[in-house]
Amino acid sequence: MNASVRISVSSLRAHKRRFAGTFLAVLLGVAFLAGTLVMGDTLRASFDTMFGDATSGTDAVVRSADTITTPGESQGVRAPVGAGLVAVVGKTPGVAAAAPDIQGAAQLVGADGEPIGGQGPPTLAGNWIDDPELNAYRLAEGRAPAKSGEVVVNRGAAEQGDLRIGDTTTLRTPDPVEVTIVGLATFGGEDGMAQVTFTGMTRxxxxxxxxxxxxxxxxxxxxxxxxxxxxxxxxxxxxxxxxGVEAITGQELAEENTEMISGQFLTLFTTFLLVFSGVALLVATFSIHNTFAIVVAQRTRENALLRALGASRRQVTASTLVEAGVVAVVASAAGLAAGIGIAAGLQALFPAIGFPFPEGDLVISALSMVLPLAVGVVVCLGSALLPAVRAGRTAPLAALRETSVDRSGASRARAVVGTGLAALAVAVTLTGVVSPSLWLAGGGAVLALAAFVVLGPVAATTAVRVLGAPLDRLRGVTGALAARNALRSPRRTAATASALMIGVAVVSLFTVFGASLKATMDQTVSRSFAGDVVVSTPSFGAGGSGLSPALAGAVADRPEVDTAVGLGRGVAEVDGSGRALTVTDPVGLERTFDLGDVRGSMRALGADGIAVTEQEADKQDLEVGDTTRLAFTDGTTETFTVRAVYGRSELAGEYVITREAWAPHRTQDSDTVVAVSFKDGVDASEGRAAVEKVARAYGNPEVQTRDEYARSSAGAIDMMLTLVYALLALAVLIALLGITNTLTLAVHERTRELGLLRAVGQTRSQVRAMVRWESVLVAAFGTVGGLALGGFLGWVLVKASDGASNSAFAFALPPAQLPVVAGVGLAAGLFAGLRPAGRAARLNVLKAIATE
Amino acid sequence: MNAASSATTTRGTRTAARVAGAVKVYGAGDTAVRALDGIDVTFPAGRFTAIMGPSGSGKSTLMHCAAGLDTLTSGAAFIGDTELGTLDDRRLTLLRRDRVGFVFQVFNLVPTLTVAENITLPMDLAGRGRGRGRGGEGGSDGSSDPWIDALVDVVGLRDRLRHRPAELSGGQQQRVAVARAFAGRPDVVFADEPTGNLDSRSGEEVLNLLGRAVRQMDRTVVMVTHDPVAAAHADEVVFLADGRLVDHMESPTADRVLDRLKAFDNGSDARSDGRRDSRSAGGSDGRFGSGFGSEGVMP
Incomplete structure (x- = not known):
């Protein structure tokens, strides 16, 4: 063993506790990363197996060749095939059996009257195929549907809705259909295809x-x-x-299905998690760097002695790096094991919370072993590199001088570079906002982060003074001491706070962006929707089955109602790319929605006319009276005349087409929303009650006022934010570990001083308060910085999105959430300070003043 | 308590601090060390007492236990009439804060506080003095109290009040420590080798300060030292060896103290020193009790 290694190993052994924080930070980051990778692989493999099993009896699939995919959608729309083809296929040599597979969206209503599913995964229905080899679902209990109204549902859906064989319930197709459950089915041996619900009916x-x-x-x-x-x-x-009709093998179908889930849902899911493990590791970088910087500073004398005794710079640097390397490898390995443990735990946990996690062994690929290990080691070594180099630069004479741990971080060069960076960041960001370019804005965001980190030590002095001012006043000398301690090494304070700052910045970025999205929706609804109430089904993603197309008419028949217009959805290709069409009654649309300036007339679209938003018209170079060609999923292409160009697209969509024009090309009929305006003089609650009464007969969709509609549209954002917060909790936890670690090291460093304070009469609780307040101050600095940075980046993101997309984004600062974020940051600081404070208070006075 | 009370002959009968039957054992079993082996000593008020003895004689331990920094294994320690053994950590801390002053050999000052803030630290910790409302730099003139004002002049640091300890020389730092120790008008100030790290001139200044505090301001000082020159500033010297009180000298001079110490080195007992002013306090222990007659020897 060479000298550097021997020194590092003995030093590690002597100061195990100093590295506990670093160890945990690396461990947590790596565990998150490894867990994500292993879980992703395992889910993917399990879905492979499940789809393979489910479709193993299907040797080929005959279907339309073309799909139309609109932007922002994962799955294209495919035209149906004629069932008459079944006979032709069945007679083809080599075919043992052929069955039509009819599919559509249909949502079951549970025993409690609430719809089952609909929050993301599709709610499907189809014909129950009697050939068990061809049917992806297997009958687990009961029997197949034999007569009209009988259905088989997948067991997962039945359990979720508390439905049993023999129960009668409603199936929204979207027209409510009374169905009786006669059998329960499984998919590939599981209770369902993930959370997808399936209802099998007679053909x-x-x-x-x-x-x-x-x-x-x-x-x-x-x-x-x-x-x-x-x-x-x-x-x-x-x-x-x-x-226009193609045949593919069953194998290909299974692959397509798997791709649909693992390629899109799982990739999105894992990417999302990987981003957050990245944030966590970034935060960890700061904590680790800080620990090594402090340890190196505390060891100045020791290193100087080594240098004086003839150790080369390289040897001193190497010994620090070896120390970091040992921590890195051990922590990464532990993190990897923990990550695999987390994945295994989730695999066991998912079924318990009603998410059928397909069975199968954990899949631990070489990548998911090597990547987290490598990332952990690189992060740890990279963070320790600068302190190690600094250790190597220790002058041999430093052994003879008083150790001076305090290095001023607020150098002029730093201030100049930081200010330059900040100016550049603002410039680039603003260019990105104005131009508009999300890339420039993103680049500016990264620069802004860098500027904050560089300026941290410069700002720390002022910030701690300002933040600590009330402390000085309220807590007397204990508060003053806390503030001065936080000011001792601005660089250290800043580095500690930076970790929390990044965590808080990301939290506030999402909070601000979420609030802005909500404000945008609110603004959109209040600006574009001129009606009184909206009927819709609460669902998002691929779930739900929409509203019956008959509902709008039924509501319109009520005496209280002036106009009720249903908005359906269609797709077509315009100029080679998929576009969503709004299928509706244009006259009613104009009366319940504010379409902005309308050129031409919405009244006379007829079967061969369309209306287009101004933006889209500009893009396609269309004007009122021009013609354009729409290609539909059924393979037909028709020429339409632009009869109107309207200004606002937020709720009405980019293309408006009449029901009669859409009818020949339609698939399953449903409206996504029915907008209703009351007659003059009709009381709002009276009108609403009337609409609700009608709606009850159509599967009881929700009737909402404008505000409620806007709010429920924002529900998905809240759900997303909750998830983001949960994931960011790890980053914040790592930042806390950083604060705890820094303070613990500081307490160790100030042993004598603490002893002196205790000797001259500082009580234990005063010592505790002093350390705790220091922690709170550091956390406050990080929190305030994070709020500022996150708020700025949120604003940038909103403005850049506003510029880059068609719809107008509103910027909003959430008045309730941001103070909560600030409070959480401060509480976190208080919490982080508990352990070091306790340790400081427990110091034995005599030992402390006797310490060399 | 005979020996203890006999030490208070020169001035009044007030007792600033005392220990009785003090035993301090570190460790246990075979490795146990008796740092204090049954000591009775009284530190009278208004006097400057030096504790001397070779390394390992227990002089620092005696000071720590008498000052409430450490606890006795058996026996009792008093500040005034308060028995320290009956106090919990909090009350002991408050007692140190309010009734005891300290000057250590090194690291006496909090580096983040100014000179003025260091001086008033115990009072600030108590929430007295400058008052809670004026913490930090704002209250660093330290002149709100005439006593402290006078102290600042005595130690000669008026122009340094706003400086940080790092900007002062070692001697100046110790003078600040002395001012801090007396700032709260404590019953007794304990000084642990206060000049150990100073050159002789700075050391002399610090010792003169301690002496003036006792003689002009009627304060009480107990100082641990191994330096006969330092000890000569005291009104009396008590000698420790192997955890026991072995001798006592009134109005010491450096030479006499040095001779006395040499006697320890020679391995013989203090008997040979004819000029000694010995009133042994080790009466409870037969070994020394006979050695230094319990009846007074003339000064």
């Missing part, structure tokens, strides 16, 4: 409720005869299929 029922026209199916499932493999089957099928 006639499915055709009646789920397709626009009878005799249509989403696809045809085909089973091969003995000795025929999937590829041969597809080759045999392809020649008999009409144009």
């Amino acid at each position: 006639p029922d499915a055709e009646k409720y789920l397709t626009a026209k009878p005799g249509e199916a989403a696809s045809i499932l085909v089973r091969a005869g003995p000795g025929i493999d999937q590829r041969e089957l597809v080759d045999a099928l392809t020649p008999v299929l009409p144009e």
Whole structure:
């Protein structure tokens, strides 16, 4: 063992506790990272197996070849195939069996009257395929539906809605259908395909409720005869299929399904988690750097002695790095183990909370072992590099001088560089906001973060003075001492606070952005919606089944109601790219929504006319009277005349088309929302009651006022924010560990001083208060910095999004949440200070004053 | 208590601090060390007493126990009439803050506080003196109290009040420590080798300050030292060896103290020193009790 290594190892052994914080920070970051990777891989593999099992009996699938995908959507819309094709396929040589697969959206209502699912994953219904090989679902209990009104539901959905065999409930297709459950099904051996709900009906029922026209199916499932493999089957099928219809193997279908979940949902999910583990590791970098910086400073004399005795710079640097390396490797390995443990724990936990986590062993790939280890080691070594180099630079003479731990961080160079960076950051950011470019704005955000970190030590002195001023007044000499201690090493205080600052900045960024999104929605609704109430189903993502298209008409028939207009959704390709169409009654639309300036007339769209927003019209170079071609999913292309161009698109969408124009191309009919305005003189609550009464007969969707509608639209944002907060808790925890660690080291460093204070009459509780207040001050500095940075970045993000997208974004500072964030930051500081404060208070006076 | 009361002959009968039957054992079993082995000593008020003895004689331990920094294994320690053993940590801390002053060898001052703030520290900790409302730099003139004002002049640091300890020389730092020790008008000031780290001139200044405080301001000082020159500033010297009180000298001079110490080094007992002013306080222990006659020897 060479000298550097021997020195590091003995030093590590002697000062294990000093590195406890570093160890934990690395461990937590690595565990998060490893857990995410392992869980992602495991989920992916499990879904593979599940889809493989579920579709193993299907050898080929016949379906329309083309899909239309609108921007921001993961799954395209595919036209149905004629069910008549089943007979043709069935007669093809090599085919053992063929069955139409009819699919649509349909939401079950649970025993408590509340709809099941709908918050993200799709709520599906289809025909129950009697051939068990072709049916992805297996009958687990009961029997298959035999007559109209009988259904099989997947067991997960039944449990969620507390439904049993024999129960009668409502299925929103979206028209409410009375159904009786006769059987429960499983998917690939599980209670369901993740959280997707499925209702299997008889084929006639499915055709009646789920397709626009009878005799249509989403696809045809085909089973091969003995000795025929999937590829041969597809080759045999392809020649008999009409144009625009394709055959793919069952294998390909399974891969597509898996890709749909793992490629999109899982990738998004893991990316999201990886971003947050990145934030956590970034925060950890600061804590680790700080620990090593302090340890090196405290060891100045020791290192100087080594240098005086003939150790080279390189040897001193190396011994510090080896120390960091040992901590890094041990902590990363522990973190990896913890991460795998977390993944295993989640695998066990998910089923318990009703999320059917597909069974299977944990998948631990080489990547998910190597990456977290490498990241942990690099982060730890990288953070320790500068302090190690500084250790190497220790002058041999320093051994003879009084140790001076205090280094001024507020150098002029730092102030100049920091101010320059800050100016550059603001300039780049503002350019990004004005131009508008999200990339520039993002770059500016990174620069702003860097500027904050560089300026930290410069700002620390002033900030702690200002923040500590009331303390001095309220807590007397104890408070004054706390503030002065926090001021001792501005660089150290700043580095400690920086970790918390980043955590708080990200929290406030999301808080501000979330509040702004809500304000935007509020503004959009109040600006564009001119009606009184809105009928909608509370759902988001792919869930829910929308509203019955008959609802709008039924509501309109009420005497209290002036206009009720339903907004449906269609898709078409315009100029080669998918576009969402708003299918509605344009006259009613104009009466309940503020469309801004309208050129042309919304009144006469007819079957061959469309209305377009001004922005889209500019993009496509369209004017009133021009024609444009829309390609639909059924393969047809029609020419439409632009009859109106309107200004506001927020709620009405970019293209408006009449129901009659859409009818030939429609798939399953549903409205996403029905907007209602009352007649003059109708009392709001009276009108609402009338609408609710009608709605009850249509599956009881929610009737909301404008404000309620805006608020419920924001519900998804709150859910997202909650998730973000939960994930950021780790980063904040690591920042806290950093504060605790710094303070513990500081207490150790000030042993004599504490002893002196105790000797001349500082009580234990005064010592405790002093350390605690120092901690709170450091946390306050980090919190205030984080709020400022996060607020600024939130503003940038909102403004840049505003510039980069069609809809107008409103900027809002949440008045309640930000003080809560600040309070949490301060409480965190108080909490972080508890242990070091306790330790300082426990110091033995005599030992402390006797310490060399 | 005979020996104890006999030490208070020169001035009044007030007792600033005393220990009785003081035993302090560090460690346990085979490794146990008896740092104090049954000591009775009284530190009379208004006197400057020096505690001397070779390294390991227990002089620092005696001071720590008498000052309430450490606790006795058995026996009792008093500040005034308060028995320290009956106090919990909090009350002991408050007693140190309000009734005892300290001057240590090094590291006497809090580096983040100014000279003025260091001087008033015990009072500030008590929330007295400058008052809670004027913490920090604002109250650093330290002149609100005429006593402290006078102290500042005595130690000669008026122009240094706003400086930090790091900006002062070692001697100046010790003078600040002396001012701090007397600032709260404590019953007794304990000084632990206060000149140990100073050159002789600075040391002389500090010792003169301690002496003036006793003689002109009627304060009480107990000083641990191994330096005969320092001890000569005291009104009386008590000698410790192996945890016991072995001798006592009134109005010491450096030479006499040095001779007495040499006697320890020679391994013989103090008997040989004819000029000694010995009133042994070790009466409870037979070994020394016979050695230094319990009846007074003339000065």
